[in-house]
Amino acid sequence: MKIIVAGGDGFCGWPTAMYLAKQGHEVSILDNLVRRKYDDELHSNSLTPIASLQDRIARFKEVTGIEMKSYIGDLTHYDFLREVFRQTEPEAFVHFGEQRSAPYSMIDREHAVYTQSNNIIGTLNVLYAIKECAPECHLIKLGTMGEYGTPNIDIEEGYIKIKHNGREDILPYPKQPGSMYHLSKVHDSHNIMFACKIWGIRATDLNQGIVYGLHTDETELDPLLVNRLDYDGVFGTALNRFLIQAAIGHEITVYGSGEQTRAFLNIKDTIRCVEIAANNPADKGEFRVFNQFTEYFSMNDLAERVRKIATEEGLTPTVAHIENPRIEKEEHYYHAVNTNLVELGLEPNLLTDEVLKGILQSVLAHKERVITENVLPTVKWK
Ligand code: NAD
Numbered sequence: 001m002k003i004i005v006a007g008g009d010g011f012c013g014w015p016t017a018m019y020l021a022k023q024g025h026e027v028s029i030l031d032n033l034v035r036r037k038y039d040d041e042l043h044s045n046s047l048t049p050i051a052s053l054q055d056r057i058a059r060f061k062e063v064t065g066i067e068m069k070s071y072i073g074d075l076t077h078y079d080f081l082r083e084v085f086r087q088t089e090p091e092a093f094v095h096f097g098e099q100r101s102a103p104y105s106m107i108d109r110e111h112a113v114y115t116q117s118n119n120i121i122g123t124l125n126v127l128y129a130i131k132e133c134a135p136e137c138h139l140i141k142l143g144t145m146g147e148y149g150t151p152n153i154d155i156e157e158g159y160i161k162i163k164h165n166g167r168e169d170i171l172p173y174p175k176q177p178g179s180m181y182h183l184s185k186v187h188d189s190h191n192i193m194f195a196c197k198i199w200g201i202r203a204t205d206l207n208q209g210i211v212y213g214l215h216t217d218e219t220e221l222d223p224l225l226v227n228r229l230d231y232d233g234v235f236g237t238a239l240n241r242f243l244i245q246a247a248i249g250h251e252i253t254v255y256g257s258g259e260q261t262r263a264f265l266n267i268k269d270t271i272r273c274v275e276i277a278a279n280n281p282a283d284k285g286e287f288r289v290f291n292q293f294t295e296y297f298s299m300n301d302l303a304e305r306v307r308k309i310a311t312e313e314g315l316t317p318t319v320a321h322i323e324n325p326r327i328e329k330e331e332h333y334y335h336a337v338n339t340n341l342v343e344l345g346l347e348p349n350l351l352t353d354e355v356l357k358g359i360l361q362s363v364l365a366h367k368e369r370v371i372t373e374n375v376l377p378t379v380k381w382k
Pocket residue numbers: 006007008009010011012013030031032033034035036073074075076095096097098099100118122142143144145208209210211212237
């Protein structure tokens with residue numbers, strides 16, 4: 001298949017692009033490299049030293065003999081995007097190319113406006129480019145489990161059957177997102193659903209949980225192919241952050257009571273889920289939603305798991321409950337369905353102690369790169 005991976009220089013996109021290329025697909029990476037600029041803005045860095053996109057692609061070719069094309073440009077620039085579509089004639093468009101940090105979107109008005117315009121206009125342009133240039137192309141869009149929030153009922157995969165005043169319908173599942181970033185994903189979902197309905201576009205919205213880990217078979221082929229890994233209070237995510245904190249002797253920062261529960265998956269499953277979606281395209285006009293996660297944990301569970309593993313490795317980690325910088329429910333019901341991807345063949349890589357130890361070892365190898373001042377959260381929701 002001819003596949004565009006938008007956001008292919010990022011944490012999920014880079015390993016996905018290499019994996020799809022290794023499976024024999026013709027992969028083109030599209031990215032505006034803005035993720036590297038956020039690091040400059042925040043005086044932060046990836047825990048792992050990452051090469052430029054050009055160097056990554058060149059080394060991937062040296063190691064595997066496989067060529068990937070790259071298009072450096074912005075999804076919000078329609079002329080650029082249309083030209084990429086014309087040159088590549090994609091059969092699938094994997095869309096990771098958004099600003100993805102909830103804290104970044106909550107810094108101030110400018111960052112909220114940037115996040116929503118970058119994400120929503122970018123996705124809207126992708127929908128128009130598919131309509132105009134490649135109407136058969138399957139859009140595989142990264143959404144997020146956080147679109148649903150934490151309702152007091154089971155979370156279904158995209159839709160829910162509702163009975164009201166004696167009548168029944170299947171409707172989009174209610175959304176209660178928790179940040180300006182998560183809201184951008186909800187707006188994207190609505191735009192995609194509408195485009196599927198009116199233009200007959202085929203789309204899969206992958207409502208992904210929090211991704212942990214960094215290595216995949218391809219990132220381990222060569223040091224220059226290593227994935228980025230975020231740890232700071234703005235872009236670092238739970239579990240990866242906890243492991244890095246344990247590695248550098250920083251207290252493990254559980255926000256508030258720590259009973260917040262979230263859905264998680266290993267980066268190795270992210271790439272496989274995207275492959276499954278690509279190999280099993282949505283029908284024309286279908287807006288399909290898959291919940292892309294393998295397990296869920298409370299922050300307390302994760303902090304304790306990391307504390308135990310790190311102690312076994314000879315470290316002396318401690319867990320601290322710090323003031324929650326976010327406005328979110330800390331005690332809530334959480335049960336989400338995730339059967340669609342498993343039914344299509346996903347075999348989950350679950351979070352065993354072995355897996356945790358493996359990530360901790362990888363992290364320890366780069367721990368001197370951590371800028372300690374960036375570890376505590378600085379962005380508040382209020
Ligand atoms: P990332 O920031 O590492 O990668 C995103 C990439 O998109 C970056 O390389 C960035 O330069 C690029 N990009 C951003 N805006 C762009 C634009 N307008 N035009 C072109 N390129 C642009 O993020 P990630 O962690 O790889 O996440 C990828 C996707 O998966 C995001 O949409 C995110 O919302 C979603 N997601 C991520 C996680 C997670 O835990 N990392 C969990 C659920 C969903």
